[in-house]
Amino acid sequence: MASPITIRMGGYGPPTTSFSKSLTFIGDKLRAAFGDRVAVDYVFNIMDHGYKAEDILTLVENGELTLGYQSSSYLTDRVPELGFVDLPFLFADNAQARAAMDGALGQYLVGKIEERVGYRILGWFENGFRHISNKLRPIHTPADMKGMSIRVLPSDVHKRTFELLGAVAMRMDLTEAIAMIKAGTLDAQENPLANTVTYGVHNFHKYHTLTSHFYVSRPIFLHRPSFEGWPRDVQDAMRKLVADAVAYQRKLALEEQDAARRTIEAAGCEVVALTALEHAAFVDAVQPLLAEARSAYGEDMFRMVGTS
Structure with a gap:
């Protein structure tokens, strides 16, 4: 009897997150469809095994994991075009963002990633809109962020955004940020509310402002040599299951956001919902970056978003 196809899926959150549940969704259906032909394994949180969150990229590229998300x-240092979807206030809402990432924009970015990295990208999980938390004071305007140190993702676009907002932006991996937040040496961070709760940041940051400044997707990537070596029926099944898992994860993500806000408020934290005028001040502050982006990326990419 032939050895089973080993499929090891990994992420960087506990089993309770929408991402981990979606990996289980894929794995359960693979086992149901193929039985002993597949051997499915999970590493839900690589940080529990001494890795940084960013290490998942290498683990999948090297084939130590078969499937991951990040x-x-x-990936912007290796795939500069991804800097486009790092732009602040690019999407108005989930519906617009999902349509773009599932449509021409997402397909274009998949092509760019696969040109440069040994992945096969099969879909986009939703990390969603990001908000600011901090330990110092309520934030209503960019002026409230002046001099505030804030962790940002390893993206020059994210760093520049917060510099325009007056903060001291610090690019770093999630593991470093969590350690600094717990030590009290980092003033602020930005994340979807669900991530803020998952990593316990609300226990250290009293002030939370709903800025919705970035919408971030998480590509679902597979080790390309492994995927391309599978029989066609397994490849086809994985493609379909990832598409189904994306819809499942996005539904869970909305539920997580609502639950996370309740958790943050129950912990005695202050949640600031910006007025329209306050939100406009944040948008105005980053206009130089958006103007540069039109020259750097071209109008075609903005048309893919529907904002040209």
Whole structure:
């Protein structure tokens, strides 16, 4: 009897997150469809095994993991075009963002990633809109961020955004940020509310502002040599299951955001919902970056978003 196809899936969150549940969704259906032809294994949180969150990129590229996910910002140094979807206030809402990432924009970015990295990209999980938390004071305007140190993803676009907002932006991996937040040596961070709760940041940051400044997707990437070596029926099944898992994860993500806000408020934290005028001040502050982006990326990419 032939050896089973080993499929090892990994991420960087506990089994309770929408991402981990979606990996289980894929694995359960693979086992149901193929039985002993596949051997499915999980490493839900590589950080529990001494890795940094960013290491998942290498683990999949080297084939130590078969499938993983990671915020697209972690790949911008290798795939500069991904800097486009790091732009602030690019998407108005989830519906617009999902349509773009599932449509021409997402397909274009998949092509660019696969040109440069040994992945096969099969879809985009939703990390969603990001908000600011900090230990110092409520934030209502960019002026409230002046001099505030804040962790940003490893993206020059993210760094520049917060510099325009007056903060001291510090690119670093999630593991470093969590350690500094717990030590009290980092003033602020930005994340979807669910991530803020998952990593316990609300226990250290009293102030949370709903800025929705970035929408970040997490590409679902497979070790390309492994994927391309599978029989066609297994490849086809994986493609379909990832598409189904994306829809499943996005539904869970909305539920997580609502639950996370309740958790943050129950912990005695202050949640600031910006007025329209306050939100406009943040958008105005980053206009130089958006103007540069039109020259750097071209109008075609903005048309893919529907903002040209």
